[in-house]
Structures are given as C-alpha cells and as structure tokens.
Amino acid sequence: MESNPTALLARRAHPPPASPGTELETPKPPSYYVSGVQDKGKGLVATQTLPRGAIFLEEQPLFIQDASCTNSTVLAALTGCSRDEQREYFALANAFKGGDSPGKVLPALAIFYTNSFLCDDAPQSPPAKRRRGIFLNAARANHSCTPNAGRVWDAARQAMVFRTLQAVEAGEELCINYVDVLGSREERNANLCDHFGFECACEACALQGEELAKSDKRRTTIRRLYDEVSACLKEPTLGMRKAKLALRLLQEEGLALYEATFCFDAFQLCVMVSDFAKAKVWARKAWEVACAASGPDGPAARTFKMYWANPKAHRLAGTKPRASLSGPE
Numbered sequence: 214m215e216s217n218p219t220a221l222l223a224r225r226a227h228p229p230p231a232s233p234g235t236e237l238e239t240p241k242p243p244s245y246y247v248s249g250v251q252d253k254g255k256g257l258v259a260t261q262t263l264p265r266g267a268i269f270l271e272e273q274p275l276f277i278q279d280a281s282c283t284n285s286t287v288l289a290a291l292t293g294c295s296r297d298e299q300r301e302y303f304a305l306a307n308a309f310k311g312g313d314s315p316g317k318v319l320p321a322l323a324i325f326y327t328n329s330f331l332c333d334d335a336p337q338s339p340p341a342k343r344r345r346g347i348f349l350n351a352a353r354a355n356h357s358c359t360p361n362a363g364r365v366w367d368a369a370r371q372a373m374v375f376r377t378l379q380a381v382e383a384g385e386e387l388c389i390n391y392v393d394v395l396g397s398r399e400e401r402n403a404n405l406c407d408h409f410g411f412e413c414a415c416e417a418c419a420l421q422g423e424e425l426a427k428s429d430k431r432r433t434t435i436r437r438l439y440d441e442v443s444a445c446l447k448e449p450t451l452g453m454r455k456a457k458l459a460l461r462l463l464q465e466e467g468l469a470l471y472e473a474t475f476c477f478d479a480f481q482l483c484v485m486v487s488d489f490a491k492a493k494v495w496a497r498k499a500w501e502v503a504c505a506a507s508g509p510d511g512p513a514a515r516t517f518k519m520y521w522a523n524p525k526a527h528r529l530a531g532t533k534p535r536a537s538l539s540g541p542e
C-alpha cells in the first residue's frame with residue numbers, strides 16, 4: 214500500500230480516560246441510537262424527547278482526506294485505525310456498489326465519497342484545499358427534505374457537532390439535509406440522484422396529489438423570495454412583506470432552515486430606514502435561530518448578537534429615508 218502524506222489521522226470521539234484521583238462523571242445516556250429505518254437503510258433515531266438546539270452527537274473524525282484523495286490514500290489512512298474501526302468503516306453505506314461501468318469506484322473510496330463530511334477549518338476554502346472527514350456514527354445520518362437536525366464543524370475542538378433544529382420526539386429519526394431543500398420534489402430528487410445516487414424517501418417526498426403540489430409551490434416560492442428580498446433595497450416595505458411571507462411559508466412547510474437568513478434580511482431592511490427598535494427585535498430573532506442551529510459561538514450567532522446590541526453599526530444603517538417597518542409575528 215502506498216504511503217499517504219495527505220491523510221491526516223485523527224481519533225474518534227471517545228471521552229478521555231479520567232486521570233487518577235479525578236471523580237468520574239455519571240455518563241449521560243446517549244440521545245440517539247442507530248437503527249434500521251424504512252427505505253433508507255440505517256439511520257439515527259432519538260432515544261428521548263429533545264428540545265430545539267440540543268446537541269445530540271459530537272464526533273471527531275476517524276480520519277480526514279484532502280481533495281486529492283484516492284482509494285490508496287483512504288486505505289493508507291485506514292491502516293492507522295483499529296480492526297474494529299476498519300470493520301465499521303467497511304460496513305458503512307456504499308452508494309456506488311453494484312455499478313459495473315468501466316469507471317467503477319473502488320470500495321474504500323466509494324465508501325468515503327458516500328459518507329464523508331466537509332470539515333474545513335477555514336471557511337470558504339478553495340475546492341482543491343477542502344478537507345473531508347469520516348465520522349463513523351454521524352455517517353448514519355440520513356437526508357430529509359424537512360431536516361430536523363443540522364451540523365457544524367467545530368474547528369477549535371476538531372469535532373462535528375449535530376444539533377436539533379426543532380423539538381424532536383423520542384423514536385423520531387434525526388435527519389440532516391445533504392442538498393438544498395428549496396425547489397420542487399422533482400428538482401430535489403434530480404439533485405440527490407446526480408450527487409448522491411438515491412431517490413429520497415423522506416416525508417415531504419412521499420406526499421401525493423394536492424398535498425405535494427402545495428408543498429412544491431411553498432418551496433419554490435420561498436426560493437424565489439430568497440432572491441427577491443435581497444433585491445428589495447429600494448423598496449424596504451415590499452422587502453419586509455416578502456421576508457415575512459417567506460417566514461410564514463417556512464413555518465407552514467415545517468422548515469427551520471433559512472429562518473435566520475430571512476430574519477436577518479428583515480433586520481437589514483429595518484436598519485436601512487433607521488427603524489432601530491424593530492431592527493433589534495429581528496436581530497434577536499435571527500440570533501435565537503442561529504444559536505439553535507449552530508450554537509452561540511458560531512459565526513452567525515455572534516454577528517447577529519453584535520447587531521442586536523448595536524444595530525446602528527450595520528453598514529446600511531440610515532441609508533434610506535426614515536420609515537417604520539413591522540416586527541416578527
């Protein structure tokens with residue numbers, strides 16, 4: 214096996230052993246278990262009721278690869294893992310299995326492509342520098358077009374952190390989103406098939422007839438509003454109406470994603486027309502949503518908190534004639 218200078222070995226999320234003399238903490242029961250789920254193979258299921266914003270999984274990578282990874286570099290990284298870890302790795306899903314085309318991907322690399330997550334320390338690093346990691350537990354998280362969980366890479370702790378985006382009942386599956394979930398079922402599934410090789414079996418994709426048409430319309434409208442609100446610099450009142458419509462549609466569709474973005478848009482519209490009282494309310498709402506999605510120390514939560522404290526610090530403050538806009542419903 215060729216040596217692999219690019220594979221950065223890291224350890225999995227095992228709690229460090231207590232040093233002699235330190236008191237042992239009572240271990241917390243895990244918030245999820247891995248189980249078979251209908252039409253999706255295995256998945257993560259909540260063991261207990263979890264409130265919005267609860268961390269249910271934190272995991273360090275088994276190993277990380279950069280963008281130039283090959284089957285050989287993955288195999289080399291695996292030589293630094295225990296036998297059990299290697300066995301667990303080869304038991305993960307392989308979206309490329311069964312393909313008999315000449316360009317067939319070898320198993321170690323195919324499993325890496327199917328299960329790795331981006332874990333870049335520098336945000337927005339160029340594609341060639343992007344690092345991806347394998348997380349043996351997190352790899353069991355399935356996709357949903359109405360995800361109830363989100364994940365962020367905590368660079369300081371070198372761990373992937375998963376939080377609930379909304380309250381979750383015991384026994385409910387914990388799902389993230391692999392692709393953008395705005396757009397119609399057809400568009401979402403085309404994207405999932407192209408990039409991940411499967412058709413989605415989530416609840417939103419299982420809708421039929423009128424229910425499906427309504428869901429598709431809500432999602433395509435939210436996507437349109439996403440572009441339109443930011444183009445409403447000249448018409449803050451119209452922009453606010455669109456932002457609030459998007460928030461209403463997100464709620465109807467049960468989507469927690471994008472809420473912070475629209476709240477922050479509403480904040481920016483308020484600061485533009487010097488309605489700083491409403492701006493504060495919107496910034497606070499954006500902060501609350503961001504805290505639930507990616508924690509209070511995430512970049513979005515920190516930015517929103519700063520503007521909540523001082524909305525006048527925003528570069529658009531007072532750039533339009535004074536007006537009064539509406540706050541959240």
Ligand SMILES: C[S@@+](CC[C@H](N)C(=O)[O-])C[C@H]1O[C@@H](n2cnc3c(N)ncnc32)[C@H](O)[C@@H]1O
Nearest residue numbers: 253254255306308352353354355356411413414
């Ligand atoms: C990273 S793995 C997720 C865990 C996987 N279900 C398992 O059994 O290990 C990705 C694979 O899970 C399946 N999967 C994930 N989300 C799905 C969904 N919404 N509908 C159908 N299959 C899904 C697909 O086979 C996909 O290639």
